Amino acid sequence: MINQTQEPKIQHHVAVLAFPFGTHAAPLLSIVRRLAAAVPPNNTTVFSFFNTCHSNSSIFSSAAPNDNIKPYNVSDGVPEGYQFQGKPQEKIELFVKAAPQSFREAFDVAVRETGKEVTCLLTDAFFWFAADMAQEMRVPWLSFWTAGPTSLSAHLYTDLIRSTLTLPDANYGPPSNAKQKLEFIPGLSKVEVQDLPEGIVFGNLDSIFPSMLHQMGQVLPRATLVFINSFEELDTTITQDLKSKLKKFLNVGPLNLASPPPPSADVNGCIPWLEKQKASSVAYISFGSVMVPPPEELVAIAEALQGSGVPFIWSLRENSWTHLPKGFVEERAKKLQQGMVVSWAPQTEILSHGAVGVFVTHCGWNSLLESIEGGVPMICRPSFGDQRLNARMVQDGWEIGVGLEEGGGEVTFTRDAVLKSLDLVLNQERGKRMRERIKALNQLAKQAVGPKGSSADNFKTLFDDITSPPVQTHRHD
Structure with missing residues (x-):
């Protein structure tokens, strides 16, 4: 007999898409572990963590296992027998080109193993293609920017920056107005053109990284929410401006204060x-x-x-x-x-x-x-x-x-x-x-990560967006 008064279990399958280079995957896993730890016993939320084999091996090796987080390996995008040409960011370019298909193939494996359709995409912000992917799957897209609010603002304003400044004739050198301050962007009045990341107004604007970040800046306003490892009080002007540009913008850090990692071994005294x-x-x-x-x-x-x-x-x-x-x-x-x-x-x-x-x-x-x-x-x-x-x-x-x-x-x-x-x-x-x-x-x-602090409240909002019904799911044929 079924107890009619018992609350039905809420099932959610969160697909987590990690960027396997630099210090991107580890902070994403850190926030996923915190989210998984907050899931109540009567909730069967599972997190499938999609990442390359090499990166998964690195970040999961030192972490305690978690029953509702499972790593899945995706292709690094390097074709069999491929001869590297020594180009800058060659590995990144190969991975990114293959990533949309690699992730979709891995989704099928995770859905078969868990018996749950994907109900939410939680991704590194670099993956601009997640906007279309989430729309096709009819699920929320939650995007994690692993750096700070200033750089996120710069990427969101790339088109305005390019149209306002005089760009160099060649795509590589800094513009002639390198010392000009970005006073036309809220919160960036102290920032000079020469401080901007490569690929916004100088560097090879057509290479993989600038193209990826430019597309990211254009599609992030479509995300259900964007969250970062920072706290609102660090820069209230930029925070308020980003809230006005994005559907939902959440500071949920500093992660190390919100959820302190275990002490590192002091092998050198x-x-x-x-x-x-x-x-x-x-x-x-x-x-x-x-x-x-x-x-x-x-x-x-x-x-x-x-x-x-x-x-x-x-x-x-x-x-x-x-x-x-x-x-x-x-x-x-x-x-x-x-x-x-x-x-x-x-x-x-x-x-x-x-x-x-x-x-x-x-x-x-x-x-x-x-x-x-x-x-x-x-x-x-x-x-x-x-x-x-x-x-x-x-x-x-x-x-x-x-x-x-x-x-x-x-x-x-x-x-x-x-x-x-x-x-x-x-x-x-x-x-x-x-x-x-x-x-x-x-x-x-x-204070931000403490009880009733801004980051603590924002983390609850993030958690609720992942685990609260109703959720529309995409059927795999």
Whole structure:
């Protein structure tokens, strides 16, 4: 007999589409794990996580299994017997060209295995084709932008930026008005043309990445909602403008504060070493997992550290140690006197330690958030993508750090520039004000993810959009 008073189980099958390059798939999995953990016992929501085999192996290997999240491998788009030609972003181009068909084929497998039709698309924002896919399937499209609000705004306004500015004759060099500020875009009045990511007004505008991001900016207003790993209070002007341009725009971060990951293994003894240092005295140096400054800049950093006597932890891949001055690693890392050079460091834990006074960074979005979470001002050396935009906002928008070239132009490390920046942040009154401002942002971030905070409320909205009926489903023939 069926208990007529019992609530029927609500069944949802969320197809999660990950971008398998850079630091995209891991934050998406992080938010999916949080969503899955919030599902009540009487709800049979399942999440099928579609990603390449290589990326799935990497991000699922260190994570605890979850009964309602299952990874599915999709093709990397590389044809059998293909000979790589050494072109920039060749792997990305092959993957993206094959992605719509690859994902559809994987959907069929997941539907057969789960017995549930796909009821929602949750995707990396890069996948502009998800707009048509969701429309064909008659399901909501929830899009995750893994970077910050400033860069998202720049991509949404690409057509306006291009029509307003004088573009270079060739598609590669920066425009003649590189120093012009984007005062015609809400919240971007401090941003200069030269700060924009490649592919908006300079770079090869017809290559895969610019084309992908341009199409993304055009179709994101069709998404049921767009959500990002940030908090509304960081930039209320941009937040309000994005809310006016998108059907629904949600800040649900910082994710590390909302759902703290387990502590990283401190294999090189960074934290015990920090315990012996004075408060706000240590420089932490790291440039992420993708780019490393050229050898001459690594030498400049080392010489500045030697000259300043500032205690430091420098996370640098071991294959780059050969570029450092002779004896630099041995003299410091092995004797643990002034500082340590390590091949890997627990960044979140280091930036949260009271001994750290400055973060020398490439200004990637995740690193920027971790600096705010730790209350540590930054010295920015951006390389590509959204990093220049982030650096501009750090220096001139939020005033929580400094760039190496305050007057603009080529941003490179020199011994004198690093010495000047270290002294400014660690010893001068301006550095003290930066520390006060970033600690205030730290408190706002904690409030945002706390009870009744803006990010907590936005996460509930995101969860409700995924798990609340009614849901129209697409039938697979």
